[in-house]
Amino acid sequence: MTWNERHARLPPQPADRWLTSLGPLLGSTLPGPVLDVACGQGRNALWVAGLQRVDAPSIVGVDASEVAVSRARAEGARLRLRVRFEVRDVSSQGLPQGDWGAILVFHFLDRSLFPALQSALAPGGLLAYKTHLRHPLRGAAARPRLPAFLLDSGELLAAFPALRILEYRESAAPGHALSTLLAWRPATQSR
Ligand SMILES: C[S@@+](CC[C@H](N)C(=O)[O-])C[C@H]1O[C@@H](n2cnc3c(N)ncnc32)[C@H](O)[C@@H]1O
Numbered sequence: 001m002t003w004n005e006r007h008a009r010l011p012p013q014p015a016d017r018w019l020t021s022l023g024p025l026l027g028s029t030l031p032g033p034v035l036d037v038a039c040g041q042g043r044n045a046l047w048v049a050g051l052q053r054v055d056a057p058s059i060v061g062v063d064a065s066e067v068a069v070s071r072a073r074a075e076g077a078r079l080r081l082r083v084r085f086e087v088r089d090v091s092s093q094g095l096p097q098g099d100w101g102a103i104l105v106f107h108f109l110d111r112s113l114f115p116a117l118q119s120a121l122a123p124g125g126l127l128a129y130k131t132h133l134r135h136p137l138r139g140a141a142a143r144p145r146l147p148a149f150l151l152d153s154g155e156l157l158a159a160f161p162a163l164r165i166l167e168y169r170e171s172a173a174p175g176h177a178l179s180t181l182l183a184w185r186p187a188t189q190s191r
Pocket residue numbers: 003013037038039040041042043044062063064065068088089090091092105106107108
């Protein structure tokens with residue numbers, strides 16, 4: 001099934017719970033706009049947009065699925081939020097240009113983007129990354145299955161050498177395993 005087909009069937013999802021626990025950080029002054037990479041129907045970008053003050057930096061969500069983007073746009077308009085969604089294949093087109101104050105990546109993995117993710121952050125910018133982890137507890141039925149979409153233990157910790165780690169966690173339970181990273185770009189770091 002394609003992502004467009006999946007998004008046509010998928011009901012709107014609530015924002016990720018770990019992300020919502022970062023509300024005080026994301027709602028404070030960020031050094032630039034917020035980018036949600038592979039944002040799907042925009043659950044996380046919409047939630048961050050709901051936190052922001054009127055004069056706050058803008059929020060941009062990008063996803064390769066036209067269906068996901070059109071549903072995200074409709075929800076942003078319904079909620080009257082200042083958020084922009086664009087159709088973009090980040091694997092072939094790269095990240096949108098910007099000095100991002102925060103980058104969110106949830107349930108998406110393209111390892112070739114790791115260097116771009118850290119260099120696209122403005123000094124002081126935050127990276128919040130959470131996706132699936134290879135782990136025996138997941139079991140054979142868990143999705144995704146392809147190694148390309150599963151992190152190895154410790155992989156996110158080593159993936160962004162220019163960033164400082166604020167939080168790193170691996171969790172596993174029958175059926176799923178996840179890796180979670182919160183990191184920031186020091187002001188003095190060269191790109
Ligand atoms: C599991 S969903 C996660 C969506 C969202 N981040 C969330 O947590 O709700 C993965 C998303 O990645 C998108 N995607 C897959 N490959 C992509 C690519 N190369 N560029 C941009 N988006 C992509 C899919 O369309 C899908 O919406």
